[in-house]
Amino acid sequence: MSKIKISAVAYTNTKAFIYGLQHSEIINKIDLSLDIPSDCAAKVISGQVDIGLMPVAAIPLVPNANIVADYCIGSDGAVNSVFIFSNVPVEEIKTLRLDSHSRTSNNLAKVLLKFYWNKEVEFTTDANAKTDAIVLIGDRTFGKKDDFAFAYDMGQEWKNFTGLPFMYAAWVSNKEISQEFKAEFNAALKLGLNHRQEVLKDLPPVENFDLEDYLYRKLQFEVTADRKKAMKLFLEYIEHLEKEPV
Numbered sequence: 001m002s003k004i005k006i007s008a009v010a011y012t013n014t015k016a017f018i019y020g021l022q023h024s025e026i027i028n029k030i031d032l033s034l035d036i037p038s039d040c041a042a043k044v045i046s047g048q049v050d051i052g053l054m055p056v057a058a059i060p061l062v063p064n065a066n067i068v069a070d071y072c073i074g075s076d077g078a079v080n081s082v083f084i085f086s087n088v089p090v091e092e093i094k095t096l097r098l099d100s101h102s103r104t105s106n107n108l109a110k111v112l113l114k115f116y117w118n119k120e121v122e123f124t125t126d127a128n129a130k131t132d133a134i135v136l137i138g139d140r141t142f143g144k145k146d147d148f149a150f151a152y153d154m155g156q157e158w159k160n161f162t163g164l165p166f167m168y169a170a171w172v173s174n175k176e177i178s179q180e181f182k183a184e185f186n187a188a189l190k191l192g193l194n195h196r197q198e199v200l201k202d203l204p205p206v207e208n209f210d211l212e213d214y215l216y217r218k219l220q221f222e223v224t225a226d227r228k229k230a231m232k233l234f235l236e237y238i239e240h241l242e243k244e245p246v
């Protein structure tokens with residue numbers, strides 16, 4: 001039987017899931033690659049893999065997309081790894097550099113700036129551009145909050161805006177996946193979440209960053225009804241962004 005190809009995120013937020021997959025029988029039935037989120041998205045969209053930990057903003061681009069697991073990368077309020085870092089308060093941001101690793105958080109920044117903060121901002125993907133503010137996600141943000149005059153946690157800002165939790169990435173397939181495999185996959189992800197203490201033991205400490213708080217409290221991993229509602233609302237806002245004349 002050919003193996004199911006899976007692309008997972010290479011960040012700390014996904015370590016418990018990886019632990020679960022690696023400590024379950026399912027590891028022999030999958031081809032696992034670890035990628036930055038934007039590459040996860042590209043691989044699921046192109047069909048290079050069958051399942052990916054897909055940035056939710058890019059789910060509409062996946063042919064035959066299906067969420068295949070009960071677990072995700074989410075938060076309810078602050079997540080502590082998805083930021084707008086800025087030299088000026090948000091009211092004064094005129095230019096913002098997006099993060100090439102991201103699909104969801106770049107769009108979340110656009111949605112929040114336009115619909116919550118009512119700001120027209122110029123966005124760039126040019127890594128060398130000098131801007132008032134930047135989007136930064138994942139491990140590269142750990143312990144960096146104090147390096148900037150302003151750090152806006154976008155999980156918290158989304159909660160302030162909508163009252164809802166958030167879902168950054170979900171396990172999405174681009175083809176029919178058997179119930180049997182889905183059940184085994186879910187069980188493996190759950191096993192990983194139940195072994196977060198082991199995961200923590202293997203992580204090198206990070207200055208100015210509480211990894212335990214991150215893995216147990218800031219990150220929330222369940223695909224709940226409210227998180228699905230948030231995803232739907234977020235995707236609607238993204239559509240409105242795209243319909244705006246430039």
Ligand SMILES: C=C(O[C@@H]1C=C(C(=O)O)C=C[C@H]1O)C(=O)O
Nearest residue numbers: 037055081102103104105138168
């Ligand atoms: C919480 C996070 O969630 C993520 C953010 C993503 C994005 O912005 O596209 C995609 C996957 C997740 O890794 C994070 O990376 O810090």
